[in-house]
Amino acid sequence: MDYDKFIFCLEAVPDIETEATTETVRNLEQLAFDQGIDSIYKTCDTIEGLEDSLNALLYEDHNFKNYEIIYLVMQGEGNTICLNDYYYSLEEVAEIFEGRMKGKIVHFANAKVLDLTSEEAQYFLDITGARAISGYGTIFDTVTSSNLDKAFFSLFEDEDDMVEIVKELHEKHYLLCKMLDFRLYY
Template sequence: MDYDKFIFCLEAVPDVEIETTTEVVKNLEQLAFDQGIDSIYKTCDSIEGLEESQNVLLYEDHNFKNYEIIYLVMQGEGNNICLNNYYYSIEEIAELFEGKMTGKILHFANEKILDLSPEEAQYFLDVTGARAISGYGTTFRNITSSNLDKAFFSLFEDEDDVLEIVEELHQKHYALCKLLDFRLYY
């Protein structure tokens, strides 16, 4: 990843007023320290917070074009996310991001299973303009995807073709990719 490319991470938390250092923050700090990949980290506890963070990123951050990966750490099920005990479908999230993610890769940590039908994935990509959406087909409470996420992000340092990146990720971390069922919709 070039010095001018960043990761924007948005993590769902129970209450944004309570500051805590999560595993995600520690891993992003390690990624910056070890590999020089910078990130912006924000939390949200509601759909309004998600939308507000997105709007700040889009309209107030002049480096938005440099954010290649939007990293979402949220609970949920196959085609939805859960914020503050409310479920939002991937279609609702697509409409929230409508036309605002052009060229971006939205990556979900394994806090939630990402299980989209071809139609759902295509709808999301068409509506948001995203280049790809990725995540995992299985979730384990005792195994987080953080190490595989970091490996995935670091591969963007030297390569832009998302298919080649995923192929290299599988070559280097095959067992973990299979265990967590890494998925890419493009």
């Protein structure tokens, strides 16, 4: 690998003015400490906050090309995300970031079920330019996807082939992949 790869994490919170160390922050810190994978963490509580955070990353961070994974930790279901009790379709999100996610993997934690038709997934990929969109088909209140997320992210450090990454993830973490219903659209 000839350059470092990073994760940009955006977590939906009830109020961005309230500071708290979330499980997501702790897991990203552990990922950096254990595997040397750096990340930028931001919170948002509105669709405008989501857009502002990603725009700042796109236009102000000169290392944006190194952010391979856009990690979204937010509530929602199926084809929506929920910010401040308002639901936005992934089509709306795709249109906000039209053409600006070229080559990125957009990954959702299992706080939100990712259930897309092939047409919805293809629309998101075509509009945003993302390389893939991934997440989980099942939410468990007692089990978060954080350990599987970290394993998934670490596979990108040495491999670029999406099929090989998913194959290896299932080989190493089959039960967790099956239980959380890991999904990848590319």
